[in-house]
Amino acid sequence: MKRKTASRPPFYLLTGLVIGIIAGILFDLIFLPLQYVDTAPHALRDEDKDTFRRLVALSYQQNQDIGRAEARLGLLQETNPAATLAAQANRMISNGELPQEAQVVDRLAKALVQPRTATPTPQNATDQTQVNLPQNTTLPPLETFDPEQAIYSPTPLTPSPQPTETPRATFTPRWSTSTPLPASGIAFLLEKRTQVCNSNSPYPLLQVQVVSRTDKPLPGARITVTWESGEDVFYTGLHPGQNEGYADFRMQADTTYQLRVGVGGELVKDLAPVQCISNDGKAFLGGWLLEFSEP
Amino acid sequence: MRFTRLFWFAVSILIGLLLGLYLGWQIKPLPYRDVTLSSLRSDYKTDYTLMVAETYSHEGDINKAAERLQALGYETPLQSAQHAVIKARELGYSSSDIALLVELVNALQSVAPISTPTLQGTT
Secondary structure, eight states: OOOGEEEEEHHHHHHHHHHHHHHHHHHHHHHHHHHSSSSGGGGGGGHHHHHHHHHHHHHHHOOOOOOHHHHHHHHHHHHOOOHHHHHHHHHHTTTTTHHHHHHHHHHHHHHHHHOOOOOOOOOOSSGGGSSSSSTTTSSSSSOOOTTTTTTEEEOOOOSSOOOOOOOOOOOOOOOTTTOOOTTTTTOOOEEEEEEEEETTTOOOEEEEEOTTSSSBTTTTTTEEEETTEEEEETTTTTTTTTTTTEEEEOTTTTTEEEEEEETTTEEEEOOOEEEOTTTTTTTEEEEEEEEEEEO | HHHHHHHHHHHHHHHHHHHHHHHHHHHHOSOOSSBBEEEEEEEEHHHHHHHHHHHHHHOOOOOHHHHHHHHHHHHHHHHHHHHHHHHHHHHHHOHHHHHHHHHHHHHHHHHHHSSSSSOTTTT
8 A cells, every 4th residue: 555645744844844933033042132222220130220229329428419319219110229228238248248338328228218307508508509419309311201112122232322212291390409398208198099080181190289297288298200111200389370289290191100209108009091081071081189198 | 846845845944934033033032121231221321320420529439430331331431421421411411410420531531541532522
């Protein structure tokens, strides 16, 4: 009996396909590995995050600007930066690194958890440029952030000095960083969270109302908003036409935010624009009103 | 017949190769984490360089500053600092911050005066 060759499945095609797939993946891995460019600090590997934190601490030692240090640490999007810093300091000592640098890191960890009061403007400072860096400053300006900023490149990269970036409209600071703010160092607690459907607002807002123990609107409360690939910091009491405890932030339609008021205050999660229906039946995006109080 | 089989075998390898390349690039084998400092966006690199400059102004150790800048992936630490000055001006950094960066550039230039050509806009 002779077998009919025509009835045999074409295994050689399958073999060729498998060989090709394996070769393609190996080619990717060896010659064209994926590399991320234009990333944010929170995506750094642990080793580089340590380097980043250490530099934040060292520069804090120089400028004593806790606001700036906090904002920089915020870029790492860690839930408890002070604890992370303290752990790093311990790790540095156990690894036999310079004890001075470990102390600097530890000092910043302690500074972050200490309650802060307003620093008065120097009485005799006639020349503003002599004041090195004002308290409660935030980071130097960063470009507006596109959450989809991670770009994949199949080729080994030479860093470009001027990458193209997608502008993204976010909060516009309305405050002067040279003025000390009275309530920036307090940890506030969320009292109420309410959806706001205001068809007159052209975009969804995260509205924040902060009051003191005596229910008085509190200016200067530091508000940190973070989202998947960015962060913004702003303060209450600087919104024209509103009470001193009010601040707001413009949300993007496709983004979920987290918000914290004060240093170490309660973290409010899952803040995304909500679907609303206007009186005439049109759908629009609404926001949130978050009411915080001093503990 | 044999030639036909060889032909289709080669075609299947080619298709497999393309599929393998696609899998490697598009299925994202690397998660968006564990990236290095050299992959940071330029404005973050600028702020990183500012931290190095602030630390340098306190420590005065240019070798350590150069070592820290090396991580940003530019050819030389000087180039890294020069890019930071340009970017800082673009982004509207305060004059005191820019002064710190310029101080760092000057210090790096004095250590390695002919290592790289000066970029436009840094002076």
